[in-house]
Amino acid sequence: MSAPLLEARGIVKSFPxxxxxxxxxxxxxxxxxxxxCGENGAGKSTLIKVxxxxxxxxxxxxxxxxxxxxxxxxxxADAQKAGVAAIAQELALVPAxxxxxxxxxxxxxxKSGLVDWVEARRDAREWLERxxxxxxxxxxxxxxxxxxxxxxxxxxxxxxxARVLILDEPTAALAESEAVxxxxxxxxxxxxxxxxxxxxxxxxxxxxxxxxxxxLRDGATVSTxxxxxxxxxxxxxxxxxxxxxxxxxxxxxxxxxVRLRAAGLCARDExxxxxxxxxxxxxxxxxxxxxxxxxxxGRSELLLHLFGAWGERVGGTLELDGAPFSPAxxxxxxxxxxxxxxxxxxxxxxxxxxxxxxxLSLSTLDALSRGGLVDAAEEQSLNARDREDLRIKTPSLDxxxxxxxxxxxxxxxxxxxRRSAPKVLLLxxxxxxxxxxxxxxxxxxxxxxxxxxxxxxxxxxxxxxxxGMSDRIVMLREGRSAGExxxxxxTQERLIAAALGQSExx
Amino acid sequence: xxxxxxxxxxxxxxALALAAIAGVFAVLSPDFLGARNLSMLAIELSTTAILxxxxxxxxxxxxxxxxxGSGVGLIGGVAAVLVTRxxxxxxxxxxxxxALAVLLWRAMGRTIVSQRMPAFIIxxxxxxxxxxxxxxxxxxxxxxxxxxxxxxxYARLTTTYLPPAWGWALTAALAAVLFGRWARARARxxxxxxxxxxxxxxxxxQLAALFTAVVNGFRGVPLPAVFLALSYAAVVVLTEHAPFxxxxxxxxxxxxxxxxxxxxxxxxxxxxxxxxGAAVAVTGFLQTAYAGASTTTVGDxxxxxxxxxxxxxxxxxxxxxxxxxxxxFGALIMATLxxxxxxxxxxxxxxxxxxxxxxxxxxxxxxxxxx
Numbered sequence: 076m077s078a079p080l081l082e083a084r085g086i087v088k089s090f091p092x093x094x095x096x097x098x099x100x101x102x103x104x105x106x107x108x109x110x111x112c113g114e115n116g117a118g119k120s121t122l123i124k125v126x127x128x129x130x131x132x133x134x135x136x137x138x139x140x141x142x143x144x145x146x147x148x149x150x151x152a153d154a155q156k157a158g159v160a161a162i163a164q165e166l167a168l169v170p171a172x173x174x175x176x177x178x179x180x181x182x183x184x185x186k187s188g189l190v191d192w193v194e195a196r197r198d199a200r201e202w203l204e205r206x207x208x209x210x211x212x213x214x215x216x217x218x219x220x221x222x223x224x225x226x227x228x229x230x231x232x233x234x235x236x237a238r239v240l241i242l243d244e245p246t247a248a249l250a251e252s253e254a255v256x257x258x259x260x261x262x263x264x265x266x267x268x269x270x271x272x273x274x275x276x277x278x279x280x281x282x283x284x285x286x287x288x289x290x291l292r293d294g295a296t297v298s299t300x301x302x303x304x305x306x307x308x309x310x311x312x313x314x315x316x317x318x319x320x321x322x323x324x325x326x327x328x329x330x331x332x333v334r335l336r337a338a339g340l341c342a343r344d345e346x347x348x349x350x351x352x353x354x355x356x357x358x359x360x361x362x363x364x365x366x367x368x369x370x371x372x373g374r375s376e377l378l379l380h381l382f383g384a385w386g387e388r389v390g391g392t393l394e395l396d397g398a399p400f401s402p403a404x405x406x407x408x409x410x411x412x413x414x415x416x417x418x419x420x421x422x423x424x425x426x427x428x429x430x431x432x433x434x435l436s437l438s439t440l441d442a443l444s445r446g447g448l449v450d451a452a453e454e455q456s457l458n459a460r461d462r463e464d465l466r467i468k469t470p471s472l473d474x475x476x477x478x479x480x481x482x483x484x485x486x487x488x489x490x491x492x493r494r495s496a497p498k499v500l501l502l503x504x505x506x507x508x509x510x511x512x513x514x515x516x517x518x519x520x521x522x523x524x525x526x527x528x529x530x531x532x533x534x535x536x537x538x539x540x541x542x543g544m545s546d547r548i549v550m551l552r553e554g555r556s557a558g559e560x561x562x563x564x565x566t567q568e569r570l571i572a573a574a575l576g577q578s579e580x581x
Numbered sequence: 582x583x584x585x586x587x588x589x590x591x592x593x594x595x596a597l598a599l600a601a602i603a604g605v606f607a608v609l610s611p612d613f614l615g616a617r618n619l620s621m622l623a624i625e626l627s628t629t630a631i632l633x634x635x636x637x638x639x640x641x642x643x644x645x646x647x648x649x650g651s652g653v654g655l656i657g658g659v660a661a662v663l664v665t666r667x668x669x670x671x672x673x674x675x676x677x678x679x680a681l682a683v684l685l686w687r688a689m690g691r692t693i694v695s696q697r698m699p700a701f702i703i704x705x706x707x708x709x710x711x712x713x714x715x716x717x718x719x720x721x722x723x724x725x726x727x728x729x730x731x732x733x734x735y736a737r738l739t740t741t742y743l744p745p746a747w748g749w750a751l752t753a754a755l756a757a758v759l760f761g762r763w764a765r766a767r768a769r770x771x772x773x774x775x776x777x778x779x780x781x782x783x784x785x786x787q788l789a790a791l792f793t794a795v796v797n798g799f800r801g802v803p804l805p806a807v808f809l810a811l812s813y814a815a816v817v818v819l820t821e822h823a824p825f826x827x828x829x830x831x832x833x834x835x836x837x838x839x840x841x842x843x844x845x846x847x848x849x850x851x852x853x854x855x856x857x858g859a860a861v862a863v864t865g866f867l868q869t870a871y872a873g874a875s876t877t878t879v880g881d882x883x884x885x886x887x888x889x890x891x892x893x894x895x896x897x898x899x900x901x902x903x904x905x906x907x908x909x910f911g912a913l914i915m916a917t918l919x920x921x922x923x924x925x926x927x928x929x930x931x932x933x934x935x936x937x938x939x940x941x942x943x944x945x946x947x948x949x950x951x952x
Contacts, residue, residue: 384841409843417841424841426834428901437831437842440824448822452769491842 078143079104080270081126081159081239086137088121088130095121097294098137103239103270108261110273110281110302113291114314114482114510119274122291123241126272127161128154160232161241168228170217175199177216178230202230206260222253229260233269240264241272246280247508250370251536251574258284276508277537278307290314315512322515323543326522330546331360334396334530335381335499341390342380351377351386351554358499358530363521365545366534369574373554374534375418378501381532382415383408396498409438414497416488418504418534420481424488427477431469432458434476434487439494461490466516482513489520500524503534518544538567552576591895591947595910598943602914606921613924616798622920623796624739627805628867630912632883633890634816635860637908638853640891641820642832643900644693644700646686646854648707649887652861653880655715656682657869661724664735671726671733679862683855685711690854694847708884716877724875738870742801748793751802751810756786805867812863816905819856829853833900889936890915893943914943 082102088095096118103109113119124130126139128148139146141157148154154161168177175192176183178199183190196212203210208226216224225245232240242261246254261271261284275281281288282302289299290313297313311322335358343350351373358364366374379385381393383402393400395411402408405415417423425434435458436443443454458472465486469479476487485505492500502521506514521544525531535541541548542565550557550573558573606613632649639646656678663674689707693700727736743751759782767774773781796802820826828849831839840846864883869875894911896903918939922932 382841404845405841406843406845415841422835423837426831426838426901428834429830433827433830437827437839437844440827444824447824448818449824449827451766451822495843 077105078140080142081272082140082143083122083126084138084140086122086125086135086139088125088135095294096125096135099291099294099296101126101289101296101299103272105238105270106265106268107286108265108271108273108284110275110285110288111291112275112278112281112288112310112314114512117291117314117510118294119291120243121294123161123243123272123274126154127151127159127241129161155232155235155237158236158238159241160235160237160239161243162225162228162232162245163243168216168224168231171215173213173215174203174210174219174227175212177227178202178234180231182235198234199230202234203227206230206233207256220250220253221248222250222257225249225257226260233264237269239270239272241274243274244276244508245273246275246277251571252369254280276510278310281310282307292316311511314510322511323540324515324518324522325363325544325546326526328362328525328546330362331528332396333357334360335400335532336394336397337381337391338393339391340380340388340393342376342386342388344376344386349373349376349386349554350389351380353391354549354551354554354556355391356549356556356559358532360498360528360530361525362546363525363531363533363544365541365548366532366551367536367538367541367548367570367574368551368557370536372551372557372574374536374551375503376554377551378415378503378532378534379417381408381499382413382501384415409495412496412498413501414438414492414495414499415501416485416492416503416505418507420484420488421477425476425484427475429476430473431462431467431476431479431487432472435461435472435490435494438491442495457494461494465490465520480510480513482509482516485509485513485517486520489517493520493524497529499530499532501532501534504536505533506535506537506540514540538570541565541570542567550574592904592906592910594946595894595907595914595943598946599910599914599917602917602921602939606917606924610921610924613921616795618920618924619792620742620796620799620803622916623792623806624803624867624871625920626912626916627803627809628864628871629883629886629890629916630809630909631812631860631867632864633887633894633908633912634812634905635857635864636884636887637816637891637894637896637903637905638819638829638860639700639857640833640888640896640898641826641829641900641903642850642853643836644850644853645888645898646689646704646707646857647701647884648689648704648711649857649861649864650880650883650885651708651711651715652682652685652858653865653868653883654875654877655711655718655880656862656865657726657879658715658719658724658865658875660735660866661726661869661875662718664726664733665724665728668728671735675735675862675866678865679859682862682865683858686858686861687851687855690851693854694850715880719875719877721877726870726874735866735870736873737804738867739803739805740870741804742796742799743804743807745797745801748797748802751807752786752789752793755789755810759785808863808867812860813905813909820905825849825852830901833897833902835901886912886915889940893940893947895947911943914939 079102084100086096086099099122111119125135128151131149132147146157175196179195184194185191199212206226206229208223210219210223216227245257249257258280265271273285285302287299288302288305288310290297290310292314338355340354341352354377356364368374376385383404388401400411402411421427436454440449443449462472467486468483476484505517521531533545546562548560548565550570552574560569612618636646636649659681660674660678663669663677664671689703692698693703727733763774763778763782766778793802828844831844832846832849836846869879872879890911891908892898893914894907896908918936922935
């Protein structure tokens with residue numbers, strides 16, 4: 076067998092105070108999809124950065140080989156020249172420039188010193204057609220959907236003769252149909268002889284796509300298996316280093332009185348471009364109400380609307396504990412007894428540059444104040460209690476929250492939401508980008524909160540999670556209710572059918 | 582690295598830079614460290630620093646105020662005109678002018694948040710409009726702060742010095758407050774109760790005692806220094822101990838997250854602007870009184886000194902980062918530079934160039950060191 080396209084041998088990479096990689100070996104062959112799995116903080120991102128030249132030669136120990144020959148990447152450009160391109164979670168595109176301009180970014184064809192736009196457009200069109208992207212070449216990239224932007228980035232990489240594509244959580248921000256399309260593309264590229272490193276938290280994707288699966292844990296390679304014969308639970312065990320007997324530990328609920336009741340709720344945003352129509356549900360004390368649907372079905376808008384943060388009410392009723400409820404701002408919603416953990420924790424949740432403690436107590440400053448000043452002793456003791464209780468792994472409460480792993484950041488936000496003693500807790504994708512171990516801890520927290528009589532409304536795009544953790548599920552489609560399912564009725568097939576608007580069995 | 586340690590490192594480098602600047606002036610001019618000059622420096626620092634502390638409250642949530650300098654002239658001028666031309670008693674004139682300042686800044690704040698306009702644009706409009714209003718109010722003339730011959734409260738703002746014993750009494754009071762705070766922090770085992778906290782309190786008290794001893798060698802503690810001390814204490818309490826300050830940091834750090842955390846973003850920003858109006862008023866009175874009269878140049882470019890003091894002091898122009906202590910250091914660096922160069926009779930054009938270079942250098946150094 077010929078040498079792998081790209082191989083890492085015994086990579087050791089340290090940062091001040093942390094050893095991120097301790098001797099990792101990994102390789103990807105031509106025409107192969109090799110999945111890289113591991114909890115957040117296992118070292119996946121660092122390994123990608125070494126492979127793609129972000130961490131230059133000399134900043135790590137160990138060897139990188141391209142086609143069996145030692146390679147020294149001093150920059151991302153070096154790696155690209157050698158045919159290695161990483162498609163990162165935050166894409167390297169210029170939002171205001173057009174599709175064509177981005178495909179040829181920094182490498183515009185010239186004719187007598189000026190950019191040859193005819194050639195650039197022709198070339199860009201050719202690549203986009205090959206990838207099956209149906210977008211106007213002159214559209215600014217910022218106007219594209221997430222999945223389309225990703226395709227532009229991939230086109231850009233392939234055009235530069237990339238032979239190894241590193242896809243870091245490529246489906247995390249994609250709608251179901253987009254994700255399916257991306258996975259099809261990965262298969263096509265594999266057939267064309269491209270080597271793909273595929274990083275994902277979604278094990279379903281990993282097992283449907285990958286030829287081999289490598290698990291990293293604490294900066295070391297734990298196992299490399301052929302995907303076809305691999306046992307899923309063994310991979311999970313390798314990732315967390317322990318057995319997870321019950322991935323979704325939802326305990327039997329004891330539903331109480333109706334806390335939040337929506338009947339025929341209609342709302343729309345300022346421009347009238349997005350709307351919620353005729354949405355009805357009840358959320359009872361001690362119960363988890365799941366909200367499902369495709370990306371763009373209005374799930375996040377619904378939660379934000381309930382929280383007074385999105386849209387204008389144009390019809391229907393909403394009641395909290397039997398009284399009409401229409402909060403004008405998140406502040407009012409919070410004071411009325413709602414709490415929200417928003418979808419995008421870095422953009423909507425955390426003040427990243429501030430400390431863990433600052434973020435924990437941000438919603439309850441007034442309650443912590445005596446005579447107009449924050450009671451530092453009280454704050455310190457509550458924060459310390461939450462850190463202990465939520466098992467937030469942080470060097471100290473004064474550490475900058477942006478430095479924590481995704482799961483621990485999420486726990487900080489749940490801690491903040493819980494601090495205000497809510498009657499209704501709104502959770503929007505609470506386990507997105509969170510590793511398996513922290514997921515289970517978050518599910519346990521949800522259980523504990525419902526046991527204390529809190530009504531939880533859970534939005535999730537992962538169907539197993541939605542089914543596993545919800546007592547009842549309301550599906551949304553295009554801003555409307557598309558069916559309600561009891562725990563017993565909810566199967567993946569039924570929920571998907573409702574989300575897509577197909578009658579069952581169709 | 583913890584956030585607290587990063588702040589400490591920045592202050593240490595700023596203190597070193599200040600010591601270096603002061604050292605150079607002390608060598609070049611024997612008068613620089615004299616009691617008289619340090620008293621003058623204290624008064625000049627007070628105006629720059631009070632305005633900078635107000636600016637700090639605006640920059641923390643990610644806004645900016647370009648109109649502050651024009652406002653200083655306008656508000657000082659309004660009070661002077663009320664006293665000299667309308668015959669108002671000085672306290673009433675200052676109260677009215679201060680109320681006007683708070684209303685104007687509140688209105689700018691409301692416009693910025695409710696109309697979603699950039700503060701840069703609205704306050705740039707303020708810079709121009711207030712300058713024009715200012716000249717209209719004083720009719721392009723020189724308006725004394727007190728009627729001929731009589732020294733009213735307005736004129737005394739910058740000519741009053743506390744008797745030596747009062748200076749010592751204030752130093753003792755400061756010592757009692759700082760050590761008392763340290764002891765309470767130590768008793769509950771919270772932050773600030775350690776040896777570092779004790780050293781901080783000790784150094785602060787020593788500096789206050791040194792300052793008092795020196796200025797008592799001239800006429801005593803100048804009144805503006807007392808205003809500065811009170812303003813500083815107020816801003817420290819607001820930004821470090823009150824929910825209001827937390828909200829400013831949160832809004833500057835991530836406005837969307839702050840809103841979803843239940844913070845009244847609009848109300849908080851409007852309050853910050855109203856406080857800036859108060860800072861503009863106090864600075865306007867001090868600056869005009871120091872000049873003896875309201876003239877068309879009072880307040881010129883002061884907004885830039887205030888912004889420079891904030892930035893040198895480690896305040897991020899993107900919002901969400903900075904400390905009142907750093908701002909005081911920044912104001913000290915700017916005021917010392919100007920005072921020393923004036924003492925050395927440096928040409929005005931060279932003064933501008935030097936201040937510009939020091940500003941750029943200080944920010945570059947801060948960025949390098951905090952990496």
